[in-house]
Amino acid sequence: MTEAELSLEKLLFNLSTLAELGEEITSPKDFTRVVKSALYMVMGSFSSSKGAIFQFDGDRGSFEPIASKGLGDIGGVRLKIGANATGELVKYKEPLDLSSNAYPVTLLGTAREELRKLDARMLSCLTVKDELLGFIAINGKFSGEPFTQYDHQLLSVMSQHISFSLHSHSLLMKLMHKYTENKNLYDNLRRIYYDTIHAFAAAIDAKDSYTRGHSHRVSAYSAVLAREMGWNNDEVEGIRIAGLLHDIGKIAVDKTIINKASPLTSYECRELNSHPVIGYEILSKIKFPWKGIPMMTRNHHEKVDGSGYPDRLKKGDIPIGARIMALVDAFDAMTTDRPYRPRLSFKEAMDEVKDNWNKQFDPDVVYPFISVIKKEVRREVDNPTIVPLLQEQLDSVTLNRFFEGFPRA
Numbered sequence: 001m002t003e004a005e006l007s008l009e010k011l012l013f014n015l016s017t018l019a020e021l022g023e024e025i026t027s028p029k030d031f032t033r034v035v036k037s038a039l040y041m042v043m044g045s046f047s048s049s050k051g052a053i054f055q056f057d058g059d060r061g062s063f064e065p066i067a068s069k070g071l072g073d074i075g076g077v078r079l080k081i082g083a084n085a086t087g088e089l090v091k092y093k094e095p096l097d098l099s100s101n102a103y104p105v106t107l108l109g110t111a112r113e114e115l116r117k118l119d120a121r122m123l124s125c126l127t128v129k130d131e132l133l134g135f136i137a138i139n140g141k142f143s144g145e146p147f148t149q150y151d152h153q154l155l156s157v158m159s160q161h162i163s164f165s166l167h168s169h170s171l172l173m174k175l176m177h178k179y180t181e182n183k184n185l186y187d188n189l190r191r192i193y194y195d196t197i198h199a200f201a202a203a204i205d206a207k208d209s210y211t212r213g214h215s216h217r218v219s220a221y222s223a224v225l226a227r228e229m230g231w232n233n234d235e236v237e238g239i240r241i242a243g244l245l246h247d248i249g250k251i252a253v254d255k256t257i258i259n260k261a262s263p264l265t266s267y268e269c270r271e272l273n274s275h276p277v278i279g280y281e282i283l284s285k286i287k288f289p290w291k292g293i294p295m296m297t298r299n300h301h302e303k304v305d306g307s308g309y310p311d312r313l314k315k316g317d318i319p320i321g322a323r324i325m326a327l328v329d330a331f332d333a334m335t336t337d338r339p340y341r342p343r344l345s346f347k348e349a350m351d352e353v354k355d356n357w358n359k360q361f362d363p364d365v366v367y368p369f370i371s372v373i374k375k376e377v378r379r380e381v382d383n384p385t386i387v388p389l390l391q392e393q394l395d396s397v398t399l400n401r402f403f404e405g406f407p408r409a
């Protein structure tokens with residue numbers, strides 16, 4: 001083979017290596033594998049047996065190996081060249097032959113000795129727009145031949161390919177870091193938000209010695225019922241929060257009125273019945289991420305026949321969330337002890353619901369409520385919510401009997 005033929009063959013080989021390197025670098029493989037393959041290709045092109053790619057860590061001011069071959073475990077190696085030296089190094093667009101004296105002795109600082117220990121012969125900076133990202137270092141050719149000007153050019157082009165990959169990865173990492181930071185911040189805020197709402201619910205329930213946990217039960221029942229009625233996640237979350245806060249207006253009502261065991265005077269009644277409006281006034285000043293919470297609070301004592309309070313709204317004018325809460329609020333009040341009476345049994349409570357069918361309670365809400373209770377009793381749902389909170393056992397046969405007398409849908 002003539003020298004010209006040999007040169008042509010080498011050129012073709014290197015071109016195909018470059019094409020392969022480009023393909024490898026843009027592949028969606030794991031970054032570590034991409035860098036390792038790129039290093040192996042570079043080493044293969046120069047018949048080198050040892051080599052490594054170092055990435056520059058700007059925060060630590062050091063270079064850390066991200067891929068290596070033939071050097072054993074160098075994972076712990078950190079090369080420092082000094083803050084000013086990185087600015088100098090980036091100016092060297094051509095690969096450095098470490099065996100020559102063509103660059104200042106001080107350029108690599110103490111890293112020069114470390115690189116010597118690693119048998120590094122050629123060093124090529126990895127840069128993008130004068131930003132130093134790292135370098136690739138390889139030892140001499142297996143054949144012992146010197147690196148030619150042509151080799152320098154080839155190594156330089158290969159380094160550019162690797163630089164782009166490193167740059168994209170570094171941008172992605174920065175983005176991921178920012179995303180994680182923002183997500184943590186959002187999660188913390190969300191936790192504080194929920195903690196505050198739960199603290200309010202506890203403060204509301206603390207005023208009434210008989211209704212401990214009432215707000216939490218109304219919240220849980222409302223959410224389950226809304227889900228049964230086909231509400232989406234966001235809407236369910238909204239009514240869950242509304243349930244926790246629906247009685248917040250009671251904070252402004254005298255504790256003795258709330259806990260009074262005997263019938264209330266008309267003044268006391270007016271005071272107690274003012275809590276939905278007070279609650280509305282408090283909550284309408286808060287910008288909730290969910291819709292309708294202030295109105296659900298205001299209208300949770302409305303009745304579908306228009307005899308409720310404070311606005312005496314009729315069925316279609318009462319927000320559907322408030323109609324849900326009106327049912328579960330009354331249901332929980334009936335099935336828990338009160339200052340003026342012991343709790344009703346499930347059957348007695350449902351008889352009350354039946355008696356107030358289409359008067360106090362909306363059938364469009366009662367049917368799904370019955371349906372979800374049946375599903376829970378038959379264990380057709382993964383996480384029953386209402387039945388475990390009741391203070392009695394229910395079975396399917398008895399339940400069907402309860403609902404026999406209900407008007408048909």
Ligand SMILES: [Fe+2]
Pocket residue numbers: 246247275300301329
């Ligand atoms: Fe209430």
